[in-house]
Amino acid sequence: MATEVTEFAEPQETSYILIRVLGKGAFGEAVLYRKTEDNSLVVWKEINLANCGDKERRDSQNEIDILSFLDHANIVSYYNHFIDGDTLFIEMEYANDGTLYEKIYNQTSLFPEKTVIWYLFQMTSALAYIHEYGIIHRDIKTLNIFLTKSGLLKLGDFGISKIMQSQSGMAETLVGTPYYMSPELMQGHKYNQKSDIWALGCVLYEMLTLRRTFEASNALKLARDIVLNQQSDINSMYSQEMQKLVTQLLQKEPANRPVCEEILKNSLFTKQGDLEKKVWELNSVARRARLTACSVSETTVPVVKAQMCEVYVWGGGKITPQKVEFFTKEKSPIQVECGESHFAVVTVEKEVFTWANSQGGSSMVGQLGHGDTAGYKIPKLVEGLSGIPVKQVSCGTDFTICVTDDGKLYGFGSDYYGCVGCDTSEEDDILSPIPINYFTSIPIEEISCGDSHCVALTKAGDVYTWGCGEFGRLGLGSEDDHTTPQKVAIPGKHFIKHVCAGSDGTFLIATNGRLLASGSNENNKLGFNSPTSGLRKRKKKVFDIPCKYMFSTVKPLSRQHIISVSPGTSHSACIDIYGCLYTFGCNKYGQLGLGDYKKRSTLNRVGGVLVSKKVEKVSCGDGFTVAATDDSQLYSWGNGENGKLGAIFKEQGKKTSTKCTSLPRPIFGSLHVVPYLSSHHWNTIIIAEKVLNQKTLKPRVSSPKYNLLNSPKAARVPFETVPEDSAFVEGSQPISPACSEDLPFTSDSSNATSPPNSRPSSGNKDESSIPPWLEAELQDAAFIRIPSKESNLLEIGNLSPVSEKDEKEIYGRTTADKDILIAQLRAKVDKLTEENKLLQETTEKQEELIKSLRLHP
Numbered sequence: 001m002a003t004e005v006t007e008f009a010e011p012q013e014t015s016y017i018l019i020r021v022l023g024k025g026a027f028g029e030a031v032l033y034r035k036t037e038d039n040s041l042v043v044w045k046e047i048n049l050a051n052c053g054d055k056e057r058r059d060s061q062n063e064i065d066i067l068s069f070l071d072h073a074n075i076v077s078y079y080n081h082f083i084d085g086d087t088l089f090i091e092m093e094y095a096n097d098g099t100l101y102e103k104i105y106n107q108t109s110l111f112p113e114k115t116v117i118w119y120l121f122q123m124t125s126a127l128a129y130i131h132e133y134g135i136i137h138r139d140i141k142t143l144n145i146f147l148t149k150s151g152l153l154k155l156g157d158f159g160i161s162k163i164m165q166s167q168s169g170m171a172e173t174l175v176g177t178p179y180y181m182s183p184e185l186m187q188g189h190k191y192n193q194k195s196d197i198w199a200l201g202c203v204l205y206e207m208l209t210l211r212r213t214f215e216a217s218n219a220l221k222l223a224r225d226i227v228l229n230q231q232s233d234i235n236s237m238y239s240q241e242m243q244k245l246v247t248q249l250l251q252k253e254p255a256n257r258p259v260c261e262e263i264l265k266n267s268l269f270t271k272q273g274d275l276e277k278k279v280w281e282l283n284s285v286a287r288r289a290r291l292t293a294c295s296v297s298e299t300t301v302p303v304v305k306a307q308m309c310e311v312y313v314w315g316g317g318k319i320t321p322q323k324v325e326f327f328t329k330e331k332s333p334i335q336v337e338c339g340e341s342h343f344a345v346v347t348v349e350k351e352v353f354t355w356a357n358s359q360g361g362s363s364m365v366g367q368l369g370h371g372d373t374a375g376y377k378i379p380k381l382v383e384g385l386s387g388i389p390v391k392q393v394s395c396g397t398d399f400t401i402c403v404t405d406d407g408k409l410y411g412f413g414s415d416y417y418g419c420v421g422c423d424t425s426e427e428d429d430i431l432s433p434i435p436i437n438y439f440t441s442i443p444i445e446e447i448s449c450g451d452s453h454c455v456a457l458t459k460a461g462d463v464y465t466w467g468c469g470e471f472g473r474l475g476l477g478s479e480d481d482h483t484t485p486q487k488v489a490i491p492g493k494h495f496i497k498h499v500c501a502g503s504d505g506t507f508l509i510a511t512n513g514r515l516l517a518s519g520s521n522e523n524n525k526l527g528f529n530s531p532t533s534g535l536r537k538r539k540k541k542v543f544d545i546p547c548k549y550m551f552s553t554v555k556p557l558s559r560q561h562i563i564s565v566s567p568g569t570s571h572s573a574c575i576d577i578y579g580c581l582y583t584f585g586c587n588k589y590g591q592l593g594l595g596d597y598k599k600r601s602t603l604n605r606v607g608g609v610l611v612s613k614k615v616e617k618v619s620c621g622d623g624f625t626v627a628a629t630d631d632s633q634l635y636s637w638g639n640g641e642n643g644k645l646g647a648i649f650k651e652q653g654k655k656t657s658t659k660c661t662s663l664p665r666p667i668f669g670s671l672h673v674v675p676y677l678s679s680h681h682w683n684t685i686i687i688a689e690k691v692l693n694q695k696t697l698k699p700r701v702s703s704p705k706y707n708l709l710n711s712p713k714a715a716r717v718p719f720e721t722v723p724e725d726s727a728f729v730e731g732s733q734p735i736s737p738a739c740s741e742d743l744p745f746t747s748d749s750s751n752a753t754s755p756p757n758s759r760p761s762s763g764n765k766d767e768s769s770i771p772p773w774l775e776a777e778l779q780d781a782a783f784i785r786i787p788s789k790e791s792n793l794l795e796i797g798n799l800s801p802v803s804e805k806d807e808k809e810i811y812g813r814t815t816a817d818k819d820i821l822i823a824q825l826r827a828k829v830d831k832l833t834e835e836n837k838l839l840q841e842t843t844e845k846q847e848e849l850i851k852s853l854r855l856h857p
């Protein structure tokens with residue numbers, strides 16, 4: 001379709017293009033690929049498991065599962081992994097500047113101490129991180145320490161690391177590379193994390209001497225050297241502190257070696273400034289570089305905002321957004337939610353209002369909480385919660401659960417699956433709010449209701465699920481239903497920040513931005529499927545996962561830092577920290593927003609009109625998606641039947657019903673900030689903030705000083721009030737400048753009274769944001785004319801003689817011209833003086849003559 005081609009480039013499925021085989025290890029190969037999705041380079045390790053038994057396969061899979069949770073700037077990230085036939089595939093970050101081994105052996109002179117400290121700091125903080133998780137690396141060596149061109153160091157190859165069951169646990173197996181093996185290992189003793197510290201000491205020694213700590217012609221001699229701990233001396237150019245640290249790390253007795261936390265406190269690091277910040281900055285630059293396609297629009301910082309909150313609903317038969325007048329006139333909303341046939345709103349007074357959209361004929365079963373089964377058409381206060389401050393509400397298909405300020409839960413509606421947690425009542429339908437007693441002494445932070453199950457996050461960070469368990473949506477390892485809340489096992493050491501229940505699956509968002517999910521992955525709606533197109537030894541294009549009974553990380557999204565997720569009936573959408581929108585799942589109605597209706601088996605980044613915007617909110621319903629962007633626009637796409645899209649869009653040439661659109665389309669006419677958005681089944685409800693008045697600061701392009709010097713006009717209006725975007729015009733008034741004295745910023749005020757493109761006249765204090773003190777100073781200031789070109793004249797410390805040309809430009813004439821003119825003037829004055837003198841003499845003579853004539857008539 002012509003219209004679509006211009007608006008949206010055909011999205012490509014992610015595939016891998018082989019770059020080169022990096023090398024072969026003991027168990028397989030490491031191969032470098034380019035990922036077509038974002039042109040990033042990734043390494044896939046292909047490990048042959050043909051000789052491994054079932055248990056070993058399971059163990060290696062479990063071990064990598066845990067390693068994939070690690071998230072540290074100095075550890076090679078594990079993005080994805082799966083076992084296909086006899087091959088274990090692991091996708092990981094590519095370190096693009098070789099290994100520390102190569103770096104050391106290419107050195108022609110010793111490293112400066114500063115470099116050694118920088119590398120050692122990064123290695124130690126990586127080790128501190130894994131040790132905290134109870135992981136021992138067990139193969140620390142310069143060959144397993146990778147470098148990036150940006151100067152970062154990355155600890156990799158956890159191939160033989162072992163997850164310790166407890167911090168004090170001892171692993172039995174003798175593994176590792178002999179040169180780095182600690183005395184206790186050589187002697188056949190047990191070891192713990194201190195063996196990694198020994199290896200760290202060996203690496204440090206290698207960096208300081210450019211040779212191995214213990215080199216011996218045979219294993220026996222090596223063992224003897226290590227046990228006797230005979231190191232050679234370190235060059236005296238290195239500080240005493242450094243030499244002391246090597247000795248501490250290479251202590252024969254494990255107990256005498258420091259732990260990572262102690263090493264990090266060494267004055268060698270503290271003297272070097274904020275090394276942690278440097279690592280963080282370098283890593284975030286690399287992360288940003290990966291987001292090449294993500295051109296986020298210029299950010300402005302709001303300063304003053306006057307706004308009005310309104311509630312709109314659509315869908316369920318209502319084609320265009322309907323304003324719910326009640327919340328404009330009487331109550332101010334702070335949170336909204338919808339179920340299949342009902343809406344719920346929490347107001348600033350912490351009250352809950354519910355009402356029905358019984359358009360489809362569905363009967364009420366108590367989900368409104370008004371004590372009966374009437375289908376109230378306008379918002380009605382849930383009186384059973386009067387006096388109980390509610391901070392959040394969530395709607396299931398036909399039930400509602402509220403969280404109070406002190407973390408208590410109240411539920412009402414259908415208890416068919418035990419969602420309302422009513423373990424005492426015989427009835428399935430709870431018509432008025434009842435407390436969910438299970439949580440009386442476990443305060444809840446957040447609740448999310450799916451179609452027929454619930455997930456709650458406690459204030460302590462634990463996750464509980466209950467209700468229907470089909471497809472493993474409760475993440476409890478089975479499909480069993482549970483009428484009482486069950487604590488969920490969270491893999492790794494993830495701290496959960498948000499919980500989100502869908503129709504038959506559940507998402508969890510961890511504090512580190514990882515997305516975890518459990519339940520049905522039909523059509524990839526939980527995002528688990530991995531693209532494998534282009535990978536050697538893999539024929540199928542996608543590695544398909546039908547469902548998960550336990551929570552696992554959604555690995556295809558492990559490189560994104562997810563902040564928000566919304567599961568729909570057959571698809572899902574999530575937003576990352578940069579405001580990029582990703583969709584996955586069924587695309588029958590174009591609900592993935594990719595400009596077509598093709599089946600998509602993996603993850604997609606929504607582009608088109610949204611590519612340059614920051615998506616702030618998203619919600620998925622049954623076959624449709626709604627998204628709000630940072631420029632106060634609202635978009636919808638997918639199945640438009642029954643008004644699900646809040647507007648009527650016509651899309652030519654598509655195969656499904658004429659009410660579908662596969663591209664994000666702006667809805668809602670004018671522009672609004674949407675702080676809350678919820679879709680369920682065919683309904684959508686939003687809070688729309690109408691910004692009546694907004695003033696923002698944004699960095700100015702040129703320095704006001706420069707304008708002041710260069711243009712007399714600019715000197716009068718150094719801060720220009722940018723005419724308002726028509727976005728926030730309704731009833732807005734100009735705001736007197738509050739922060740215009742902050743020189744690096746220019747004021748951008750939304751002002752309804754001045755027409756677009758009109759410039760304020762100078763000196764008008766209402767329109768110009770010039771501060772009064774500066775205005776006064778400018779009025780009194782002498783006017784100095786400056787050449788339009790930046791000549792040497794302006795550069796302090798570079799006062800070269802003024803050229804004739806510049807003089808002419810500044811003063812309109814040269815010094816020579818001036819001299820001639822002065823001479824001419826002098827001559828003129830002289831002539832005049834002469835003439836004056838003559839005249840005076842003549843007058844005197846005439847007066848004398850007249851006098852004598854009077855005396856002698």
Ligand SMILES: Nc1ncnc2c1ncn2[C@@H]1O[C@H](COP(=O)(O)OP(=O)(O)OP(=O)(O)O)[C@@H](O)[C@H]1O
Binds near residue numbers: 023093096
């Ligand atoms: N993430 C990575 N980034 C850059 N190069 C890598 C990465 N992982 C592995 N390599 C390189 O690929 C090659 C093969 O690595 P691999 O891990 O398969 O074997 P190895 O580490 O040499 O041996 P083994 O795993 O048996 O100890 C090595 O040269 C290694 O430096």
